[in-house]
Amino acid sequence: MAEKKIKIIVAKPGLDGHDRGAKLLSRIFAEAGMEVVYTGLRQTPEMIVEAAVQEDADVVGLSSLSGVHNYFFPRVVELLREKKLDNVLVVGGGIIPEDDIPALKKAGVAEIFGPGTPTDEIVAFIKANVRPK
Amino acid sequence: MEYVSEVLKGSPLAVARMITWLENEDERARPFMEEIYPHTGKAYIIGITGSPGTGKSTLTDGLTWQMRKKNLTVGIIAVDPSSPFTGGALLGDRIRMTRHSEDPGVFMRSMATRGFLGGLAQFTQGATKILDASGKDMIIIETVGVGQDEVDIMRVADTTCVVLVPGLGDVIQSMKAGIMEIADIYVINKADLPGADQLYTEVMYRVEQDAQMKNRKWLPPVIKTVAVEGKGEVDLFNAIMAHRKYLEESGELTEKRRERTRQETLKMLHYELFRIIRQRLDKDHRIDLMVGAIMEHKISPYKIVEKVVNEWLPSRDS
DSSP states (O other): OOOOOOEEEEEEETTOOOOHHHHHHHHHHHHTTOEEEEEEEEEOHHHHHHHHHHHTOSEEEEEESSSOHHHHHHHHHHHHHHTTOTTSEEEEEESOOGGGHHHHHHTTOOEEEOTTOOHHHHHHHHHHHSOOO | OOHHHHHHHTOHHHHHHHHHHHHTTOTTHHHHHHHHGGGOSOSEEEEEEESTTSOHHHHHHHHHHHHHHTTOOEEEEEEEOBOTTTOOEEEOSGGGGGGGTTOTTEEEEEEEOTTOOSSSOTTHHHHHHHHHHTTOSEEEEEOOOOOTTOOTHHHHOSEEEEEEOTTSSOHHHHHSSSGGGSOSEEEEOSTTSTTHHHHHHHHHHHHHHHHHHSOOSSOOOEEEOBGGGTBTHHHHHHHHHHHHHHHHHHTHHHHHHHHHHHHHHHHHHHHHHHHHHHHHHHGGGHHHHHHHHHHTTSSOHHHHHHHHHHHHSSSOOO
């Protein structure tokens, strides 16, 4: 079998227009050997999950700087489960208050990476927790 | 999941999973490809190629829109390069096609080249078969946009569109070998930029030259578009349909597909044969021993090749 690559969707749900962080992380993931589908701004959970289905993504990375994470992040997890994609790893980043993290994790977001998280930590977490092919 | 029946029903999950297996050379792919093969051959395949930045993704998006208006279902494969250093890839074509993301009549898959040259990924053709079997009427393949040498698309597509933009080089560029030779349709995108009319004239001139030099029955039309504004989409769609009609009526489509099948079969044979031989040579470091002997000038590489071939094909006709 050929070498298996990690396929990751990087998406920004909601109306948030600041994409520098998401774009930087997309590059970092690509340099770590992953195949990154950057879906861009103004994505609905439905659009993100449809992309995850078609791309057979192993990981969905969600970025939110505008406070919409409490609705959007769990909604993405819910829709993935509806599609029987329970083993897709969902991670989030951006401006997420510490207090919100437990509820997000309970809803199925595997980890939240706040600003300043060393990027190799994020890559390591993904590689350690991604589903087997 | 019963993947074969799901793919034939058009299930996006099944289609996506099968493409992944194909890409990863998962042994589960082979029996499935075998089973879906009888259901291929109906889709019409369009290639969109051209240098980076010419607007291929935006054009693909617009073309898809036109096809959907005619109730045609569409499969899109967008190919992007893998880094030769890190092995990773930034697959950024999907971002131009978000308006179709929730349309069940459109399936889009990004593929990384994983080191394969020629503008496509190794298993793009296989993925096309899966989309075909899943019932898509049209398949659009958007190649990596590196320029001159990426001519593999012509072997995979029924209609190949070469996209140019004004200001990317002088008329001499357009005469060079490779990419300019494979066009069934020329698209001048960003036609609102200065130099568009001049480029149009230059390309038309080249088309006329080709008509005089070669015995071509199909003269490639030159379509002007401004993809970000949706201008020219209808013309492009119509030109593709006209080419299709020409190919079907002249019988050329069958010949094209025959040639495609020949190339693909030979390629697959080549790949499989070498894979097996390579495995055997890697065993017990046989290849390393051979290389050592060659380095010490104890034997030539030509002799080694002769020996290995004779092992595998002992009774050869001369």
